[in-house]
Amino acid sequence: MSSSNSIAVQVRGVTKSFGIGDSRTVALKGVDFSTREGELHLVVGPSGCGKTTLLSVVAGTLDWDAGEIEVLGTRLNGMTKGAVTAFRGKHVGFIFQQFNLIPTLTCIENVSVPLLLNGHHRGEAERRAAELLTTVGLAEKGRKRPTELSGGQQQRxxxxxxxxxxxxxxxxxxxxxxxxxxxxxxxxxxxxxAARKPGRCVIIVTHDPRIYGYADRITVMEDGRVTQVLEGDALRHYIETHQ
Ligand SMILES: Nc1ncnc2c1ncn2[C@@H]1O[C@H](COP(=O)(O)OP(=O)(O)O)[C@@H](O)[C@H]1O
Ligand SMILES: [Mg+2]
Structure with a gap:
């Protein structure tokens, strides 16, 4: 369960559309979403309902049309691109659907990138990267390049x-x-x-009912909107009926 009640992410009335005229798609139609520190929060809903778009605006990698976004006490509205990028590099980690690994780097080098960007020395960064690869079961793959790995290994x-x-x-x-x-x-x-350490939080978009049991909260989206926010008994009931 949550170890703290501080808000980590607060999204209010966010809208986002892609394209213009007949090809316009409204991906977010006024989304309210919030997550607390110490929480593992799942966002679920059918393909195309706006989950990736929501994550992208929270991560500051995609502009939105209207509404307010606050992340870790910092308001993203009105921040310059450079300031958002610096904030993200320091405080936000992503796992993208397409992995976005750098094909020319080895696995150890890929895992080292955020550490190097945050001022760690190469040797120290590579030691930490090797440890993490061991933790995800890839101790033997550190010197390989991503293209030499299976999809599941690249994801790890x-x-x-x-x-x-x-x-x-x-x-x-x-x-x-x-x-x-x-x-x-x-x-x-x-x-x-990672989620339950003080001051931290993890938001996961998923289609995978096998992992619902890890959630402290589940936000359900449908057609660009949040339709349910579940915790406590309602969350347990949702998990029982959707597994
Ligand atoms: N870059 C884009 N250009 C045009 N339409 C997009 C783009 N990204 C997402 N969309 C559209 O916005 C809607 C929501 O997409 P997305 O957030 O990827 O949904 P989900 O992750 O829930 O499957 C979909 O209709 C999708 O086709
Ligand atoms: Mg998606």
Whole structure:
């Protein structure tokens, strides 16, 4: 359960559309969303309902049209792109749906990138990267490049990279989609441990009912809107009826 009641992310009335005229898609139609420190928060809903778009605006990688976003006590509205990028580099980790690993770097180098960007020396960064690769079950793959790995292995490298600099906010888009059940549970244990440290939180978009049991809260989206926010008994009932 949550160890703190401080708000980590607060989204109010956020709208976002893509394209113009006949090709216009309204991806977010006035979304309210909030998550607390110490919480592992799942966002679920059918494909195309706006989950990735919501994560992207919270992460500051996508502009939105209207509404307010506050992350870790910092208001993103009105911040310059440079300031958002600096804030993100320090405090936010991501696991993207497409992994976004750098193909020319080895796995150890990929996992080291956030540490180097945060001022760690190469040797120290690579030692920490090797430890994290061991934690995700890839001790033997450190010197390989991502293209030499399976989809599930690449996903685990992306997870190690996102955890490396211990970001206060970790945002994950379908982190278990390419993993078998046992590996998926190992990864969820790591993410749950990260979420429950003081001052930290993890938001996970998922389609995968196998991981619902890890949630402190579930936000349900449908067609660009939040339709339910579940915790306590309502959350337990939702998990029982959707597994
Ligand atoms: N870059 C984009 N350009 C045009 N339409 C987009 C773009 N990104 C998302 N969309 C559209 O916005 C809607 C929500 O997409 P998305 O947030 O990716 O949904 P989800 O992650 O829940 O599957 C979908 O209709 C999708 O086609
Ligand atoms: Mg998506």
């Amino acid at each position: 490298v992306a997870i190690a990279r996102a955890l490396s600099h211990e970001p206060r906010l970790l945002i994950c888009d379908e982190p278990t989609s390419a993993l078998d059940s046992a590996t998926g549970h190992q990864i969820m244990e790591l993410l749950a441990t």
